[in-house]
Amino acid sequence: MDNGKMKIGIFVDSFYPNIDGVSQVVNNYCxxxxxxxxxxxxxxxxxxKEGHYERYPFRVYPYLSFGGPGKVGYRVGWPFVPKIVxxxxxxxxxxxxxxxxxxxxxLQRLTNKDGHAKTVLTYHTxxxxxxxxxxxxxPMKKIAYRFLKANVNYPDEVWxxxxxxxxxxxxxxxxxxxxxxxxxxxLPRGRASDADCDALRxxxxxxxxxxxxxxxxxxxxxxxxxxxxxxxxLVKEAGLNFRFLMVGDGQDLNEMKAYVRQIxxxxxxIFTGSVREREKLRVFYSITDLFLFLSTFDTxxxxxxxxxxxxxxxxxxxxSDSAYGVEEGVNGWxxxxxxxxxxDKILLAASDRDNLRRVGQKAGETLYVPWSVSVDRAYRRYKxxxxxx
Numbered sequence: 001m002d003n004g005k006m007k008i009g010i011f012v013d014s015f016y017p018n019i020d021g022v023s024q025v026v027n028n029y030c031x032x033x034x035x036x037x038x039x040x041x042x043x044x045x046x047x048x049k050e051g052h053y054e055r056y057p058f059r060v061y062p063y064l065s066f067g068g069p070g071k072v073g074y075r076v077g078w079p080f081v082p083k084i085v086x087x088x089x090x091x092x093x094x095x096x097x098x099x100x101x102x103x104x105x106x107l108q109r110l111t112n113k114d115g116h117a118k119t120v121l122t123y124h125t126x127x128x129x130x131x132x133x134x135x136x137x138x139p140m141k142k143i144a145y146r147f148l149k150a151n152v153n154y155p156d157e158v159w160x161x162x163x164x165x166x167x168x169x170x171x172x173x174x175x176x177x178x179x180x181x182x183x184x185x186x187l188p189r190g191r192a193s194d195a196d197c198d199a200l201r202x203x204x205x206x207x208x209x210x211x212x213x214x215x216x217x218x219x220x221x222x223x224x225x226x227x228x229x230x231x232x233x234l235v236k237e238a239g240l241n242f243r244f245l246m247v248g249d250g251q252d253l254n255e256m257k258a259y260v261r262q263i264x265x266x267x268x269x270i271f272t273g274s275v276r277e278r279e280k281l282r283v284f285y286s287i288t289d290l291f292l293f294l295s296t297f298d299t300x301x302x303x304x305x306x307x308x309x310x311x312x313x314x315x316x317x318x319x320s321d322s323a324y325g326v327e328e329g330v331n332g333w334x335x336x337x338x339x340x341x342x343x344d345k346i347l348l349a350a351s352d353r354d355n356l357r358r359v360g361q362k363a364g365e366t367l368y369v370p371w372s373v374s375v376d377r378a379y380r381r382y383k384x385x386x387x388x389x
Contacts, residue, residue: 164321231342
């Protein structure tokens with residue numbers, strides 16, 4: 001430590017302008033940590049041409065990257081450059097917190113061969129699901145799994161964002177112990193103003209009194225969106241008038257639009273595209289009656305807590321890791337992974353609007369965690385790790 005300050009490096013494989021859950025996590029980690037008088041924080045991330053890194057209230061070190069295959073907007077960091085290694089090593093971090101066990105882990109291993117900096121890893125994503133979906137050749141999968149296994153077993157401490165994440169870690173060969181450290185959200189508790197909500201309803205021609213459901217996130221099939229749409233088809237056939245807002249962008253977006261037309265939901269489903277303004281995103285949550293999130297890929301989706309910030313209840317797939325702390329019918333709902341079960345649970349929730357609001361309010365009371373609280377837990381744990389506790 002210099003002058004009593006902890007020198008913290010936050011390493012990530014993707015950051016803004018690319019929008020995903022991990023980008024939001026590290027932005028809020030760095031922003032909150034920069035407010036502590038005894039912390040000197042630097043974000044280390046692959047460079048994006050449109051990054052505008054000088055605008056953030058913390059230091060950013062963007063390094064060499066190239067276009068990533070198969071993922072819209074992502075770039076792949078290339079840490080195997082002597083100057084990059086020298087630059088990062090010269091930052092002399094006391095502790096490095098890795099948020100992706102791929103290029104970020106490799107960079108830390110290259111720059112920390114003497115073991116000076118303590119290393120923490122947060123395991124956010126089920127990478128094995130991604131590998132199975134995207135790596136077709138068995139030799140490539142074998143190499144990827146070996147690389148991932150080495151990187152999750154390297155850090156001094158591993159954090160998971162929900163209890164269910166541990167199973168995903170064990171599947172790829174993690175042998176240590178891990179600690180649950182929940183993420184937070186940067187949206188304030190409470191709904192957006194009536195004027196803003198009315199304006200958004202007018203923008204998307206939402207009829208008065210008609211239930212609004214929504215999904216906010218990357219448009220990728222492996223988030224169980226086909227199941228969600230099939231369930232909504234049955235909801236429509238049952239006679240319920242509704243609107244479903246799909247907020248976001250992703251590589252499967254055009255296929256989803258085609259599928260919506262194919263199954264006769266074009267009059268009920270509205271694709272809004274990506275929404276980057278956080279305050280406008282808050283308005284989307286505020287006009288939502290029920291948030292539909294059937295993904296079993298995500299380990300602890302931030303959108304769940306964002307919905308809770310606006311007292312919006314969530315329908316999960318049974319067994320979802322993102323449903324940590326959720327009790328059926330109290331602060332959310334669960335559905336088995338088949339269209340009929342999904343439709344029945346949506347119809348049940350929508351049948352009693354007063355109860356829908358009560359469940360949403362309970363979700364806000366029990367699931368909402370601001371980033372200031374979440375990062376303070378991390379800050380205190382950093383200090384314990386550096387003391388050897």
